[in-house]
Amino acid sequence: MKLVTRAGWGARPSRYDLAYIASTKGTKVHYEGTYVPKGLADPGAHGSCAGHVRDIQASHLANTKENYSDIAYSALVCPHGTVFEGRGQHRQTGANGDQALNKAHYAVCAMLGDSGLVVPTDAMLDGLVDAIGWLRNGGSAGAEVLGHRDGYATACPGDPLYAWVKAGAKRPDGTAPQGGTSTPVPSVGGIARYQVVINGLSYGFGAKGSHVTEVGKALVKAGYGKHYRVGPSEEWTDADTRNFSDFQQSLGFEGTAPHQDADGVPGPVSLQRLLGHLPGKEVKASVVPPFPGRSAFVLGKSHPAVTTLDGGLVRKGYTRHHAGAKYEPGPLFSENCRRNVADFQRATPALAGDPDGYPGPLTWQLLLS
Structure with missing residues (x-):
């Protein structure tokens, strides 16, 4: 299990003391329910995950309607399989809907959205099973594994993740949190057999x-x-x-x-x-057109290169900022386009230091490749 403690990801202190809870019936699985960039699952993007957790905590602490005392979840799991400690073990969650539901189950959130990154990676499923086991072993969580929508009117944790919960919440190799296995030859003697x-x-x-x-x-x-x-x-x-x-x-x-x-x-x-290569199905490398120069991306001005840029944003799922029902590609470099580019830059470690939304040669290359 890869666990990052609250101190490890830079958690802010709780607004007030969290309620102690001796045990629960089990764990409920959640998703973020908002846009999550697909790029967060890129192999090189793991360095952005701790910041993503900090952003979630900040949004919860800023939610005056819910008046959260801290990040709402007991734990969070990133696309790379790392478990981030939220409220943690023996602390009542704030995510399940009401006091009775929060006392009954811990809450583990997968870093998935309702758009962008919507399908869990295999590493994430492994991490979710790790988080459930961590809450059982150290937090006296019971055997139940449910979705947030079980007992509360919500779409959470999304259809792909909920289907996984209903199928037994198993690792990709078939091993469930309960210790059962669907594989004919289980791992023995510490040797991986999946x-x-x-x-x-x-x-x-x-x-x-x-x-x-x-x-x-x-x-x-x-x-x-x-x-x-x-x-x-x-x-x-x-x-x-x-x-x-x-x-x-x-x-x-x-x-x-x-x-x-x-x-x-x-x-x-x-x-x-x-x-030195990856055998199997050959994937043709995309041909990236030459960078047109920064003068192509002037806010409020049109240029054919913006349409090409928009194509990359759409393919990689960075389209949460839009004026109509959805983001529409076109030659105008609009504020929504700039903000979508900034989302991509923040999610890409090589670009995260200056996510201003204005494409340079590296942003152009990474977005379109």
Whole structure:
């Protein structure tokens, strides 16, 4: 479990003492219910997640209607699977709807929206299960796992996440918070025995194919083959997992238990580092047109490059600012366009230092690629 404490993400103090709660019936799963940029789920965007939690806390403390004493949730989970401590264990939540509902269940919020980022990542689902387990082990949460809409009239936590809750709130490999599993071969002895799919190809215990052999040969070539008795084969075994774990640790990844960063099951980053490419379905790289110059983006003026810019905003989901029913691409560089660009810049670590909404060469390249 990757846990960031309140001090770790820079929480502001509670407005007043939070109510103690000895135990709950279980946990309710929430989403933000507003626009969340798709870019927050990018592999390089994890550095923005703590700031995203601070923004949520600030919005809750500023909500005079609800008069929250703190961030409303017990915990929050980002698209990268990290659990951020909210009110925490043995503290009554403020998110479930009323006092009775808040006493009955903790509240875990996934950083998903009703637009933009709406589908949970596999890492997020892992993190949600981690958060539920954390509240059970340290906060005496009961066995129930429900959606916010269970018992309260709301769309929360959104249809994709609610479907996951109703299906048993399981990890992507089938392991549920209750400890059950739907996989034929569970993890044993601390060895990860689950699979991931990268570019349409499976990796992890039991995966088969020439791509598995390719990984094994690359591990041996890189000096990480000591766990093989004979050599790589077309079926992924525990030896492949142990060797890949050694390689992941050489990259600086930490945690060798199942579902941690160095557990021996590849992710796109470690696989790319080992092979120099990602096998599977080939994705054509987009051709980014030349940057037209800053003079193309003058507030209140039109330029054909703005239509191209708008296309990137729409494709990546940065369209929450609009004048009509939805954001409409066009040649006018409007205030809504500028604000949408600023959202993209804030969500992109390389641009977050100066999110003024005016495209420069790097903003243009990253938005359109």
